[in-house]
Amino acid sequence: MEQYDQLYRLYETVDTETLRAYQEFVDLFPPLSSPIALDQWETARDELDERKADIAEEFPATGETYAEIAARLTREEAFAALDLFSKYDRAVNVLVLDVDETLRSAGDTDNEIPRDTLYLLTEFHERGIPIVVCTGQTLENVKGFLIQGLGNEVVSSGSVSIVYESGNGVFTPNHGPDTKRLLYERLDGVVVDVFDAVRGRALSEAPDDVRHGCHLQGNEFNVTLKPNAEVGSETAVEIVDEALCYLCGLVGESVAEATGADVTDPAGVAQTFFAKDPEIRAVLEEAGRSTDADVAGAPSAMLDVLERIDIGYYEGDAAELVSLELAKPTGVEEAFDVLGIDDPFALVMGDSKSDLRVMEWLAETDAGLAAAPDHASKAVLDHVRARDDLVYEAGQSSSVLHIVYGLELLARLDERRS
Structure with a gap:
């Protein structure tokens, strides 16, 4: 409770808001070539140092650490850091x-x-x-x-x-x-073959809207379709949804070919498989794509590959093929x-x-x-x-980073005490 009591006293008796303003100015606006700007920065730094020194005197043994906490963390952030330290008894490394x-x-x-x-x-x-x-x-x-x-x-x-x-x-x-x-x-050859096939066909065999409305991100391995429209815009949402439908089907066909699976509707199997994700299911059903194929009856070789890959859907941003093993x-x-x-x-x-x-x-x-x-x-x-x-x-x-920064300061203080 001593730490809580001291932090409470710190934020009750010190003008931490002004202290943080000085710290932010000194941190983010370093000395410039302008003499006037340099003078302003040095004045702020001196005031900051004086205020921190006052805290150090007010809180013997913990003053320097508390001055640093007060200069960077809000009251809520400081107590959040102390709660985390009380719970985990260690700092983030x-x-x-x-x-x-x-x-x-x-x-x-x-x-x-x-x-x-x-x-x-x-x-x-x-x-x-x-x-x-x-x-x-x-x-x-x-x-x-x-x-x-x-x-x-x-x-x-x-x-x-x-x-x-x-x-x-x-x-x-x-x-x-x-x-x-x-x-x-390190991946098995059959998985690599699927990625190579999808990458090679992703745009060349795509519907006109997808081919003209998307581009392939320059990945080393993943296959990512990105919209040419502004991310998050109505146009981007529409084109990514269409790209997702197309990609699911293309992956199904590529997996069936790579594994030699005899499947009447490989696209439907893949669509149903990836529709386990509620967001993907919603897009597929809105587009009228099948999501009720007999997945359990698909060849085991095809299912083995499907279970090792994934389709990522990010509304208005991207549709991509990734490996779950990576x-x-x-x-x-x-x-x-x-x-x-x-x-x-x-x-x-x-x-x-x-x-x-x-x-x-x-x-x-x-x-x-x-x-x-x-x-x-x-x-x-x-x-x-x-x-x-x-x-x-x-x-x-930065609010979370401030909390973790405070956690690190409290952990170091505890180490010095012990």
């Missing part, structure tokens, strides 16, 4: 972060990672906490915006790993032969291996079912925290709320 609609949002952050989020990530890096970026995007795309946001020195430091294409590959600079692990090379948890586990993380306690931030798999994988061994934006899928939100309720508003990913 690795960050596992999705990007799109998690760190950044097309609707709330202009599809850029906010500056305060980037700053916090560099702070975690400075404190020796590895960062695993786990995304469905291509490697080149991820490398580009990470270098732009965090700088090449951080990205190439050896403590940043990129799990790309939802687990098809892992890129961890400065790790010699383990710098790039191509996980899709889901995000597989990639994250590989990243941990390269980074040398034997006893992970991770923060996992994500919004989709592929992120949920990582959250569930770590939850099995109580090896981390899960966080999600409030617009995440229902299944993700149900999981996150049941764990620690780390749900944040769109575009406010």
